[in-house]
Amino acid sequence: MSVENLKCKECGAEYELGASYFCEQCFGPLEVRYDHSALDAAEAKRRIQAGSRGIWRYADFLPFSGRPGDPLEPGLTPLLRADRLAERLGTGAEIWIKNDAANPTHSFKDRVVAVAVAKAQELGFSTVACASTGNLANAVAAHAAAAGLESYVFVPANLEEQKLLATGVYGTNLVGVRGNYDDVNRLCTQLAETHPWAFVNVNLRPYYAEGSKTLAFETVEQLGWELPDRVVSPIASGSLFTKLGRGFQEWLDLGLVEGEQPTFNGAQAAGCSPVATAFAEGWDVCKPQRPDTIAKSLAIGDPADGPYAIEHARKTGGGIDAVTDPEIRDGIKLLAETTGIFTETAGGVTIGVLRKLAERGELNEGERVVAYITGEGLKTLDATRDTFSMHEIDPTLDSFDAEFAQEVHV
């Protein structure tokens, strides 16, 4: 395995491996390019299976020449078959849930940050930073603490309290910006020019994004080296969505798995749906929106990889849908009640779209569907408030019997 260089996804211009992220010729995003010509598929599989219990078992497909030090190694999160969810959805499809809340800071962002922080260290940075909708903030603060690096974490000041608390605790410089995520992102793009910092999702974004491929690799491995027929994944910037596709494609091209690229269904919140809107309108670019949704982790009004997400959904015969805030709450509850997994609002978006697909009859009988749950319900507790009521009783048998008289039969 060898990491070759950075290549512009738009015009193909090539750049040396370094802290750069966009093409000087056309402003297109740069992507890591590998030379896998010497890779033997059977040997690579053996290395994976003998590897560590996390993302670094896929080191051959990540932008390093060996396994970097990473004390908080994320990954190998559970992939669970969800028959009771399928039953409630009234579908004959086989539904699987990839629970990526089961990571060190409880979201899929640990994957991308583990890669970016390792790259930051390799490139000699002593400070890491990010523009975040919350989950990334948690992950950057934690991984920086674990690596002994300084960190600056920029978030919209009105973020959920749980996400602020779960960031500040790591001793980071937590900066609440009075604006929305896109304002935060613009500011960080400017700061990346004037500060010698590794902004994981700005100047280190080509490496960072590669971390998401590990979610595709794990899915294949956990399905017994088979591909799903369909995936349902949330879309914020569109990076996870497109990198899932790239992960599957790399393994198809290299012969680690056989079959074809799954059908890709993207999930957005109606209150911030620039990618779903562009898909529905048949546009190649997204028109930016001002977010207004409870799914704050997906509230990116100007998504960097929007055009590529649209392209991938079209190419695979899939689609991109949006669900309302009440549908998001219902999605959280449905997943919790049928699988025991409590997800944050982004997961509610994913399950909401899964439900839509089932209702429209778009899930085929017997097809294998993997839905990606990218974050933890405890981070967005407000979304579950008032969705159920508690029985309050005195500590007496009479009080219990009075409350449950109609329900309990011995």
Add this chain to the structure above:
Amino acid sequence: MSVTVKIPTQLRVATGGQAEVEVEGTNVGEALDAVFAAYGDLRERITQDGTLRRFVNVYVEGEDIRFQQGLETAINEGDEVTILPAVAGG
């Protein structure tokens, strides 16, 4: 109107190292045309067939011009026009 156009670091090879360019114009399109007149190399990097490339964002006083009138967005004396790559974040 005289405005300041801020150039991203990576494109300063095309402006002889200048981080900011002072130009005249009544809207964003005119201001950018004035920048291209001075530094011809920039036109093709930033625009394609007369429109902004799809991964270029332009802001007037911090406000994305796509929420306004695009290249027709009016500018006022002393405004700051910022050109930034759109491929960050998420």
